[in-house]
Amino acid sequence: MSARPAPWTVGVLFGFVGMLGFSGTLAATRVAVADFSPLAITCARIVVAGLLGGVTLVLTGRTALPERRHLVAIAVMGLGLAVGYPFFLAVALQSVPAVHGAVVTGLAPAATAIIAVFRAGERPPPVFWLACAIGLAAVLTYAYDAGGGAFSVADGWLLLALLCLGLAYVEGGRVSTELGGTTTLCWAMLFLTPFAAGPLVWSLRGVDLASVAPWSWVSMAYLGVVSMFLAAIFWYRGLAAGGIARIGQINLLLPLAALVWPALFLGETITPTAFICAVIVFAAMMVCLKARVRRRA
Template identity: 30%
Template sequence: MQRRDIAEMLLLAALWGASFLFMRVGATDFGPAALVFLRVAGASLLLLPLLAWRGEVGALRAQWRPIALVGVVNTALPFALYMVALLVLSAGLASIFNATAPLWGALIAWAWLGDRPTPLRGLGLALGFAGVLWLGIDNASLRAGSAGVSPALGIAACIAATACYGWTANYTKQRLTGVPPMAVAAGSQAFAALATLPAALWWWPATLPGPTAWAGAAALALACTGLAYLLYFRLIARVGPAKTIAVTFLIPAFAVLWGAMFLGERLTPTMLGGCAVILLGTALATGLLRTRRSRPAGSPAP
């Protein structure tokens, strides 16, 4: 990776880490339904013109059905689940659960596609989900907070969201291989906006938030979603998906940092230990961390 690639990966991790901060604040101001719509609609306004400028609208038109499904399962549904979770969980804790998305991708590939993991990757799956269980048991209070959501429900929402990401990764591999990434990114955001519009209208806040809340929603939509997608797919094109997925390991660090700086959130020893176990399991399960014996002869260390 060149210096520019590393800089863009750090920027991408910072943006996606900040998204948990903006979701945590904005979900209270707007409500989950309205904020999800604002996020995906704003990202669509940025990505669709770029798609047209690249001359790839035809790819979206040809594959609109699977892209629409990706928009619902990979964007609208998990975004809504995280909005609910962040009513009661800290941004740092939610981002740690988000880091399990590659684990779900590997597990679903095994169950659905018959992609049986090696013993080392199987160990990674076990370690990763053990970390999830550790964090869940430590934080899963059933007492509802002021928003009517309990920490246990928030954790379940995070896990359901990451399972959506894991399922979509395998579905995209099956149905959308060869489709221009920008068509998938822009189209999925546009269809997610259509899917979330009715709920946003129904639960639109009776009293509109102030300018600061709207600025946060704009940053979430344009920077943490639209710009982040551009960086993500550009990194995939330049350095490949195997290296780009390493951004997953950086997001919790930035989310914890932003949460501590702007919301006064605290990193507990259990969060730190659970995060370490989850990231180690993810590194093994995705093949980013391999023993010398598991690498082909003559291949460089990852």
């Protein structure tokens, strides 16, 4: 009889699948902002994910409301993941290429790890922080190179997006250990749907839907179904199984995976610096994954 895999190994698998689902977010958002406003994109993602979440809760028989002690964390998770992150991301990608945004998203693991220390009681060892710092240095170097030797205002919007994402990962990861990643995500999206439906209709009032490019519709569908719902389910299950700080480092690969989509579909160029960054970031991620993360009592 074969031994069962360690929980953190399962967490890595789920986290990696979730990361791949997230990797197309920047390219899809870059395409969608050509026809839709950041508000429309943000609200559409919530409504689509909320409808899918409601169906999932009914099919799985988990229609009982979460306990009151979970509501605040679920709300913070939903606001960070479905409101703050996609809105600030869409604003930034109105003025910078998806490749630039993909690079800056490499800061997400650092934000997640730091917030996890204060909110989830996790205590990564020194080697964890050293590897994280090396990975971040590589990402920042690449971001500086990709920006032509300067940072733009869009980088500020991207940083705000990452702070929202890190907080959402930590709060969602904490609740997911008790409710499960799927249930947590479904309730978060379902709670936000009534507040997003009205603004979605309002933001589309001046849009000629008949003239919207087909790829913009495809991008919107991807953002709502895959990026906002399916990938998030895998990601939160990974955080719950493997630990927030450790699994959060898988996102160090996100900017590198996200570079592929703009190159394939948007014709954006990947510079030689990307390859060097890929090697450094991958090595740093492996060290972080193998580090033993302790929890405070």
